[in-house]
Amino acid sequence: MGGGQVRVGISGWRYPAWRGDFYPAGLPQRRELGYAAEHLTSxxxxxxxxxxxRPTSYAAWRASVPDGFVFSVKGPRYVTHLKRLKDAEVPLANFFASGLLALGPTLGPILWQLPESFRFDADVLDAFLAGLPRTTTAAAELSNRHDDKVPDDRALTTAEEERPLHHALEFRSPTFATPEATAVLRRHDVATVLADTAGRWPKVDEDTGPLRYVRLHGDKELYASGYTDRALDQWAARCRAWAASGKNVLVYFDNDMKGYAPHDAMRLIARL
Structure with a gap:
């Protein structure tokens, strides 16, 4: 397939209910990530x-996955839900100093998820997105501004190499489903997350950055329902079209409540 790459995976991997189902019975917990990474691509x-x-955790996760695998990293709720994107420089420095750069070449985009109560404010969003690092070296520079929430002996403030760093925004307030919000995201080259939430939150399909980032939380029942063959065929067709246009595509299944996520992810991978 020409154009961009499509990666498909799950949101998190440590779910006790998956043991004996997706994860073979008796598989040690420390090997679950490696097992998942053998069957998925992100x-x-x-x-x-x-x-x-901690940096040791990120380094261990990197060591558990094959070459070419990619992680997305979810930004801290301290920034999105408590600080609500304001006065975020030190919290961002703490986040980047906490070890992300230990992922090396497996570090993919950063996901920022806003709460439903967070209404669109063009100035707040513009300022926050302008302050996000766009390369691993910029992230390393920012991480030097960490405070004692990340002690010096536990901070990682260097990057192995300079690579682009991309960001994606998942919002849950309908106030973001507007041309004004789309324009801010596009100006900063930040991907709009296309979230399938069984109608609970906005489902906005806008191309605003170098990636297409999709989160499938369930189309019939939030976090719980599985995807039909027909639904997966439709998502596969959309992924192929985005990739053909040159976009890298990341799709994550978060319908984990009844264990559908990894199985649905593998079914989508099979179609691609």
Whole structure:
């Protein structure tokens, strides 16, 4: 296939209910990431949303996956839900100093997920997106401004090489489903997440950055329902069209409540 690459995976990988189903019975927990990475082509790291991780963790995750594998990393809720994108420089420095750069070539885009209560404010969004690092070396420079939430002996503030760093925004307020919001994202080359949420939150299909970033939370029942063959055929066709236009495409299944996510991801990979 010419054009961009399509990667398909899951949001997180550590789900007890998957043991004995997607994960073979008796598989040690430490080998779950490696097993998932053998069957999928990308995974979202979502522990980073809840708390600052450590460089040793990121390095271990990198060591568990094959060459060419890509992680997306979810930005911290401290920035999106508590700071609400304001006065974010030090929290961003802490996030990037916490070890992301240890992922090396497996580091893919950063996902920023806003809460439903976060209404579009052009000035706030513009300022936040303008402050995001666009290369790994810029992320390393920013990480030097970390505070004592990331102690010096646990901070990683260097990049192995300079590579582009891309960002994607998932919003849940309908106030973002406007030409004004799309224009801000496009100006900063930040991907608009196309989120399938069983009608709960906006489903906005706008091309605003170098990536197409899709999160499939369930089309019938949020986080719970599986995707039919027909639905997966349609998503496969969309992915092929985006890739043919030169876009790199990342698709993550987050319908994990009943264990559908990894199986649906493998079914989509088979169609591509």
């Amino acid at each position: 995974i979202e790291i979502n522990g980073s949303f809840y708390s600052l991780q």
